[in-house]
Amino acid sequence: MMLIGAFIDKLFAEAEKRGIAEYQAVYSESESFDLQLFRQKIDRQSGSRSCGLTFAVRINGKIGRFYSECFAERDIPLIVSEAAGNAANMECEENFFFYDGHGAYETVRPYCPDTERLGRLDKVAFLAELEKKAYAADSRVSNVVSVSYHERFSRRIMRNSLGLDLQAERKTARAGLWLSATDGHSVKSGGYAVMFDKPEDFETDTIVFRAVEDAVSRLNAEDIVSGKMPVVFKNTAFADFIEAISGIFCAYEADSDKSRLKGKIGMPVASPKLTLIDDPLLDGGYATAAFDDEGVPAKYKEIIKDGVLKTFLFGLSMADKYKCASTGNGTGGLASRIFNYYVKPGDKDADRLFEEMGSGICVDRLNGLGVAVDTVSGNLSVAAEGFLVRNGKKAAALNQFTIACNIYDVLKNIREVGNDLTFYCSSSGSPSVLVDGITVAGA
Amino acid sequence: MLKKSLVETVLARALENGGDFAEIFVEKSHSAGIFMSKRQVHSSQSALNYGAGIRVFNGSFYSYADTSDLSEEGLMRAAAQAAAATGLPKAAAVVKCFPQPVENRHQIAEFPFDGKNAEKIELLRQASELAYACSDKIIRTDAAVFDKVQDVLIANSDGLWAEDRRIRERFVLSPTAESGGETFQNSYLCGGLRGSELLRGLALEEIAGRTAAEAVEMLEAVNCPAGKMQVIMNSMAGGVFFHEAGGHALEATAAAKNASVFCGKKGERIASPLVTMIDDGTIPNAWGSSNIDDEGLPTRKNVLIEKGILKGFLADRFNARIMGVEPTGSSRRESYRYAPTSRMNNTLILNGNDKPEDIVKNTEYGVYAVQVRGGSVNPASGDFNFSVSRAYLVEKGKITKPVKGAKLIGNCVDILKKIDMVGNDMSVSGAGYCGSKSGRVPVCHGTPTLRVSSMTVGGQK
Structure with a gap:
């Protein structure tokens, strides 16, 4: 196998030889390591080393790509032919572009685990302690389903014929504890995961407490009484919600009539309490990056400010179509991506949201969200877990129920936004949010 | 794809630290997709995936190492990495593999590439x-x-050498x-x-x-009603329902760790006597079929539930040894980057005696789900959900109007017992992907029209 720089040079030379003027290579490599413990013994260990290269050519304004994990010199003609063939298949009216690297790239500080402390950590002992303490923490813990550790290092190189030459590296580490608990009648499960970027992420007592609490707090659950009611979405649940609907802010989705926000820039589309941000430059953010997938400098933006839609998310192709600048959210195709994407926190404690609501429910987990959203109609019906709120206070846990609403109405019906913004092992974050008029169904 | 002598050397290296079983899965895949929107191609993509995964067992432990470097050096490094994880002292090992014929039950008429x-x-x-x-x-x-x-090659230290396309x-x-x-x-x-x-x-x-x-x-379509009601499902909806509410909790992935609500219930009634559930990886040319599974064993027809009684779980080689059962030829993975585990292929519910029209006629009030978008389940708690995208309202034995989509939820433990009518019109449908521990694998389903006597429907009104 030849060195990647030399391989890319040969691909570029092959493209030139065929009279192709514009081309690009994006190479990524990663190494990962995983440990899983069961009944005080490591029962699975895995390691991975992989690399792949996406070679793209631009012919008559269209870009064709080919991804390869094979770096044999004999495959170079195939890679160039496939990319050119894919460009030739393209028929859409949009034009596509490579980026030449102009403009200022911010110096960013992405999330990184505390590598020094992590280096000293005995991972096997750490996982064994988590499992042991989880069983000891509460007699209702019936089974520790999974205790795992994962770390990954990845590197990406982007080079093209316009002079773009960028590189980025990323390190992640994560541990998680997942368990079941029983009250004798039913089994509920819960868990907690950490990314080793905060001091408490190294404390087994804290992880065990949160994981056990997540499971046992769901026991002795009641069936919900169906109806329309206000709902407090816990921060992590609302973060999942906004991530699931993020497509409605994509310029291509609006252009294709798949987002009902089309034509609404500058108009109120949400409660004045809602400000929704995409910030690739966020200090320590899980998706922090200096540039997008097209090599365009990434920038901070408010998608919704005080309820008013300020921008869609553009890559180079859609920016060309709408005669505007890329917002630095490009993917290389028509779609756009998000980075650190979050709801700006308000000033009320989450408990105050319960008081504000009086009676209703708190949703702390949404199940099956990925297939539940129809962005065209906005209809959403999703499985949920959580608990009752009575007289402004947390009351009984609830058996799994459903909530149904329209996503565009949810944005408008936000009554209050809490101050407990969190990014729980995710680059999508939110504080807890109180929303009116959600249809809830259960037994 | 690789020379036999090299594979044998790699497997021997993988056993050098004393593992009791070693396996290699080598893959070379060529894929391509063309996407058209509004009469124009807006995306055309293709890819070559190339790599190997090496697995070593030692009792109830296994290690896995994957690499996209198929050179001798790359494979030996992965083998050494998998071997080292056993933590045992060095011991010389010799592996000999014997190519075995793989019967091709899925005839392909036309190769999909080459200028098409x-x-x-x-x-x-x-x-x-x-x-x-x-x-x-x-x-x-x-x-x-x-x-x-x-193209896959699977070889192991027991001498297996199986190739399939x-x-x-x-x-x-x-x-x-x-x-x-x-x-x-x-x-x-x-x-x-x-x-x-x-x-x-x-x-x-x-x-x-x-x-x-x-x-x-x-x-x-009008808003779907909310609350508990009778739910009729056609073949497509019924397939996803059984995949989520039954299938996942019957995979050894969950069962071997006591993380399934059906653990310890073999021989017990877990579903209505009307239900016989089979997972069959052998159906000719079906989306979820293959000649051999990703551990090199021939796929087969596995009876999971017979007339409501739990008969067995889907088991891969590793979890089978933990559970003390035989592997069931249903170990799958998305690619070489994933260690394989027990997964469904084509999940079937056998025909009952009811005519589909009689199921509707006998339904006082409920929802008839005809198209779904997918779902998920937590095998440990048994809570499952799936999204219906198209449905009809059934009132007094008649289909009256279309209703908007809704989430349907329940718990595996009691919902399978609530199947009170099973049609005689089983058909195989679906070409979906199931995402789980070993990645995204193609699955399909076959059920007759069936009815659940009471299920929570997450409608809008």
Whole structure:
């Protein structure tokens, strides 16, 4: 196998030889390591080393790509032919572009685990302690389903014929504890995961407490009484919600009539309490990056400010179509991506949201969200877990129920936004949010 | 794909630290997808995936190392990494593999690559035009074709050497209808262990016409009721229901760790006596089939539930040794980057005696689910959910009107016992992907029309 720089040079030379003027290579490599413990013994260990290269050519304004994990010199003609063939298949009216690297790239500080402390950590002992303490923490813990550790290092190189030459590296580490608990009648499960970027992420007592609490707090659950009611979405649940609907802010989705926000820039589309941000430059953010997938400098933006839609998310192709600048959210195709994407926190404690609501429910987990959203109609019906709120206070846990609403109405019906913004092992974050008029169904 | 002597050396290296079993999975895949929107190709992509995964067992422990470097150096490094994880002292090992014939039960008529792009694009265009022609309310169509040729080699220290080629093609047509501010995107999906004959053999006129007409019909849909009610499911909805509410909790992945609500219930009644559930990886040319599983064992027909009684779990080689059972030929993985584990292939519910029309006639009030988008389950708690995208209201024994989609939820432990009518019209459908521990694998389903006596429907009113 030849060195990647030399391989890319040969691909570029092959493209030139065929009279192709514009081309690009994006190479990524990663190494990962995983440990899983069961009944005080490591029962699975895995390691991975992989690399792949996406070679793209631009012919008559269209870009064709080919991804390869094979770096044999004999495959170079195939890679160039496939990319050119894919460009030739393209028929859409949009034009596509490579980026030449102009403009200022911010110096960013992405999330990184505390590598020094992590280096000293005995991972096997750490996982064994988590499992042991989880069983000891509460007699209702019936089974520790999974205790795992994962770390990954990845590197990406982007080079093209316009002079773009960028590189980025990323390190992640994560541990998680997942368990079941029983009250004798039913089994509920819960868990907690950490990314080793905060001091408490190294404390087994804290992880065990949160994981056990997540499971046992769901026991002795009641069936919900169906109806329309206000709902407090816990921060992590609302973060999942906004991530699931993020497509409605994509310029291509609006252009294709798949987002009902089309034509609404500058108009109120949400409660004045809602400000929704995409910030690739966020200090320590899980998706922090200096540039997008097209090599365009990434920038901070408010998608919704005080309820008013300020921008869609553009890559180079859609920016060309709408005669505007890329917002630095490009993917290389028509779609756009998000980075650190979050709801700006308000000033009320989450408990105050319960008081504000009086009676209703708190949703702390949404199940099956990925297939539940129809962005065209906005209809959403999703499985949920959580608990009752009575007289402004947390009351009984609830058996799994459903909530149904329209996503565009949810944005408008936000009554209050809490101050407990969190990014729980995710680059999508939110504080807890109180929303009116959600249809809830259960037994 | 690789020389036998090299594979044997790599497997021997993997056992050098004293593991009791070593296996290598080598893959070379070529895939391509063409996506058309509004009559124009807007994305055309292809890829070559190439790599190997090496697994070493030592009692109830296993290690896995994967690499995209198939050179001798790359493979030996992965083997050493997998071996080192056992933590045992060095011991010399010799491995000899014996190529075994793999019966090809899935004949492919036409290789899907080799200059077929123009023809594929033309068929996507035809399908789109036919959908547009169905109604002026069709404002957009999306159509796509996806092909994959996956060559695999699986060898292990027990001497197994099995090679297989899997060719899959998948077609999607999604017309969007709009009227008076209401929109609905419908979709038709089919796929198989087939080559280009799949797309070419489709009755596009009938498929496009029906899919577009269903989209237009849904513009009149009213809000779905919310609460507990009778739920009828056709073959497609029933398939996803059993996949989530039954299948996942019967995979050894969950069962071997006591993380399934069905653990310890073999021989017990877990479903209505009307239910016989089979997972069958052998159905010729079905989307979820293959000749051998990803551990090199022939796929087979596994009876999971017989007349309501739990007969067994789907077990891969590793979890089978933990559970003290035989592997069931249903160990699968998305690619070499994943260690394999027990997964469903084509999940079937055998026919009952009810006529589908009698099921409707005998339903006082409920929802008839005919199209779903997918779902999920937590095998440990048994809570499952799935999203219905198209449904009808049934009132006093008659289908009355279309209703908007809704989430359906329940718990595996009691819902399977609530199946009170099973039709005699089983058909195999679906060409979906199931995402779980060993990645995304192709699955399909076959059920007759069936009814659940009471289930929570997450409607809007």
